[in-house]
């Protein structure tokens with residue numbers, strides 16, 4: 001299965017980049033993982049609501065260009081559906097069985113995702129009601145995808 005993580009901006013912190021590289025390496029025996037980074041917009045601290053919406057729209061346009069027509073798109077959103085790790089593992093297995101050959105996960109920028117991206121998504125996935133920084137979210141998502149493949153392969157991993 002091909003898995004794309006479509007996200008906004010570059011990861012600056014070395015420790016996060018190391019964690020991302022580690023999980024990509026571990027996942028390489030299960031899936032082909034591509035990280036697609038679209039450019040982020042500068043977000044002034046005291047921007048108006050209108051400016052914030054414009055920023056999300058611009059970032060959203062860039063994201064939409066990378067979403068493929070035949071892909072199953074999962075947008076990460078706080079208000080989405082919450083799953084257990086076992087349920088995510090089952091969903092990934094089922095998507096594979098139903099012929100999904102490309103899974104695209106989308107992580108928003110610091111202001112979140114444009115409504116058009118949320119509308120395009122086939123599923124909204126929430127990792128809790130808390131807000132995580134978008135760069136850390138990449139690590140959390142990769143770890144959960146790795147955990148899902150380990151569960152589906154019936155291989156031991158941390159409980």
Ligand SMILES: C[S@@+](CC[C@H](N)C(=O)[O-])C[C@H]1O[C@@H](n2cnc3c(N)ncnc32)[C@H](O)[C@@H]1O
Nearest residue numbers: 076077107108112113126127128130131132134
């Ligand atoms: C800093 S958050 C954006 C916060 C923004 N106020 C919002 O409500 O979307 C950046 C991105 O990380 C992801 N994210 C952060 N926390 C999340 C959570 N608990 N569940 C799912 N995705 C999350 C989402 O894709 C979000 O667009």
